[in-house]
Amino acid sequence: MTSSTTSPADSEQRRRSAQLEAAILEAARDLLAKGGIAGLSMRMVAERVGVSATAIYHYFKGKQDLVDRVVRMGFERFGDYLERGMAAHPKGSLRRIRALAEAYLRFALENQAYFRVIFSIQPQHERSMQDLPEGGGYHLLRQGVVDAMEAGTIRRADPDLMSLYLWSSVHGLVTLVLSCTEPLCEGQCIPMSPVELYDAFGPFIVDGIRARSLEDARTDSGGRV
């Protein structure tokens, strides 16, 4: 059967291959998220997807390649979140930059496996923030910063510098939120929902920490001592 030499779309076989490759990536992602690079073994991945360990080598050059692919996929999804978050607000607005931070947080909460993989796997050859992934996050943030500078919404400065500043500030927040999701800190931790925490964190970034007039300080410190 299937006498046709060039079957309609190489179907059945090609499809199975693609399916297997996706299954490998998924299994690898979960193992990576749980135990880092050390927790990922080719044999485990193989067993999860129901093939022999060496079969993986027909889809990936090796373990490192497999890890890289997972990380890249994570960054792509990460970029999607940022892009969607940004698109909802006018170019150059402070609101747009804020939306980026919110998307950052949302991605971390909704894709914890990918988030852990992305930011806990140390790259093979240390790469700088500039050349991360093609569409992956940084240059979106940078563009938002440049737009906001040109619109006069935020102060003019080196865009890379300010982007990194924003990035690391938000990243610190998200890191805290995720570590507080763990069962580890059960009451001694900051008792806030992620969104509340985000709202509490924002003013530092936007306004800075320098003490202002007494009235300002008093009206501002309402939330938490």
Place this chain on the structure above:
Amino acid sequence: MTSSTTSPADSEQRRRSAQLEAAILEAARDLLAKGGIAGLSMRMVAERVGVSATAIYHYFKGKQDLVDRVVRMGFERFGDYLERGMAAHPKGSLRRIRALAEAYLRFALENQAYFRVIFSIQPQHERSMQDLPEGGGYHLLRQGVVDAMEAGTIRRADPDLMSLYLWSSVHGLVTLVLSCTEPLCEGQCIPMSPVELYDAFGPFIVDGIRARSLEDARTDSGGRV
């Protein structure tokens, strides 16, 4: 010879043991800094210090214990830097907090091996910022923040929140500086010395990014567009 049953200080033998243990820790630190946990092997460490691999197990419970000890030593030295930096300025002053950031940067530059180890090794059981190391950094920063709040130097807010904000901001800066030390970015990177970069970064943290009056903005943006 050495007829005395309890020789003066168990010398020679004990000393050699301590020396070997220190050598193991040093070798482990270098290997960790270069290739992460995967780059550290008991057999390599053993070869570097000139003993058999299993000899290490008389000083450490296993690989994880060895890694933990290296990380703890790194944090102790890190704490020393912060403590020294802080002690030079009056309690509650903004200058003191700034000194903490400078000490953070200086430690990273002068102890890159330890810095990489400390912040790239993901802990076995994810721990929150609060209970990092005993005297290690965070609670120093937090105390500085509390003092500055009480002195009215910085705005009142949740100390943990603000400490984390400062921590992650400075950490972002240091990360960039270190990644630019690499041969990777050879001219496309921000052409500043670490100290210059630190000076450029500070205002964001201190003042925030919200656009202010035109005069302020003009007098402020002198350094870089």
Place this chain on the structure above:
DNA sequence: GCGTTATATTAACAGCGTTAACCGATGGAA
């Protein structure tokens, strides 16, 4: 039909962390 290519297999190698068994020297007690 044949030959090529893709897919998957088993066998094997070197290296890993770790354990077990063993050995020499040292230190304290009889």
Place this chain on the structure above:
DNA sequence: TTCCATCGGTTAACGCTGTTAATATAACGC
């Protein structure tokens, strides 16, 4: 002094790892 225990170190071995080689099986193009 003799004996025993403890410490510091060794080699051998187990089960795991990533990876390669050789091999088999199926599907494809001609």
